[in-house]
Amino acid sequence: MSMYDMGRATRNGLGDSMTDEQRRKLLDEVAEQRWKEAETGEARIRFGTPEKLLGNANAVQKEFFDYYRNPLRGYHPRYQGIRFTSQAALMNFYPFAMIKEISPRPVLFIAGEHAHSRYFSEDAYQEASEPKELYIVPGANHVDLYDPDG
Numbered sequence: 645m646s647m648y649d650m651g652r653a654t655r656n657g658l659g660d661s662m663t664d665e666q667r668r669k670l671l672d673e674v675a676e677q678r679w680k681e682a683e684t685g686e687a688r689i690r691f692g693t694p695e696k697l698l699g700n701a702n703a704v705q706k707e708f709f710d711y712y713r714n715p716l717r718g719y720h721p722r723y724q725g726i727r728f729t730s731q732a733a734l735m736n737f738y739p740f741a742m743i744k745e746i747s748p749r750p751v752l753f754i755a756g757e758h759a760h761s762r763y764f765s766e767d768a769y770q771e772a773s774e775p776k777e778l779y780i781v782p783g784a785n786h787v788d789l790y791d792p793d794g
Contacts, residue, residue, distance in 0.1 A: 646754070646755040646756055646759035646760075646761040646762050646764060646765050646786050647753065647754075647755070647761070647764050647765050647768065648761050648764055649739055649740065649764045649767075649768070650734055650737060650739075651734055651735065651736070651737030651738050651739060652764070653764075654731055654734035654735050654737075655667065655734075655735045658704065658760065658761075659760075659763070667735075670731060671732060671735075673728075674728065674729050674731055674732045675732075677728050677729050678729050681729065687727050687728075687729075688727070688728040688729070689724065689725040689726065689727060689728065690725055690726055690727075690728050691723075691725045691726075692708065692712060692725075692726075693705070693708050693709050693712045693713055694709070695713070697709045697713075703760070704760045704786075707760075707785055707786060707787060708786075708787070710787075711787040711790060717787075717790070717791060718787070718790060740767075740768050740771055743768060743771050743772050743773075744771070744772065744773045746772060746773070747772070747773035747774060747775070747776075748775070750775040750776065750777070751772050751775075751776045751777075752776075752777050752779065753765040753766075753768055753769045753772075753776070753777070753778045753779070754779050754781065754789070755778070755779075755780055755781070756780075756781050756783075756784030756785045756786055756788055756789070757780050757781060757782050757783055757784055758783065758784065758785045759784065759785050759786040760785075760786060761786050762780070765778060766778065
C-alpha cells in the first residue's frame, strides 16, 4: 500500500521515467483523440490493467493484475476504464500543492516497504509540515494492505 500522486505519475511516468519528448507525444495523441471524439462521438478507453497478463509483464504489472483483475480482490464488473483524453487533465492535477495547509492537523503517510509507489509517500512527507508521520509497513508492496486480512 502506498499513496499515488496520479498527476505526477501521468506527467512523469512511474519513477519519473517519462521524458519531455514522450510527454509531448502523449499530449499530441490526446489532442488527436479529442478531434476523433468530436467527429465520431466514440471515446477511446484505457484500462489500468490488461485483460490478460503477458509473459513479459514486469513486477508492477503482475502485482496490479493480481489485485485489479481478481474478482475476490479489486475487480469490479462495472468498471468501465478511463477516457484516454483524461490524461491531459490528470497532468494538471497537483494534489500536494497545498499540503502545508493541512498543518496544524496531523497527517499520517503509510507506504509498503517494497511498494513501487513508496516515493510518492516519502516525497509528500518531505513537503508536509508538522505534525506528520511516515510509517513504512515492513514487507508490504503497494496493494498488500488493500485486502481485509492484508
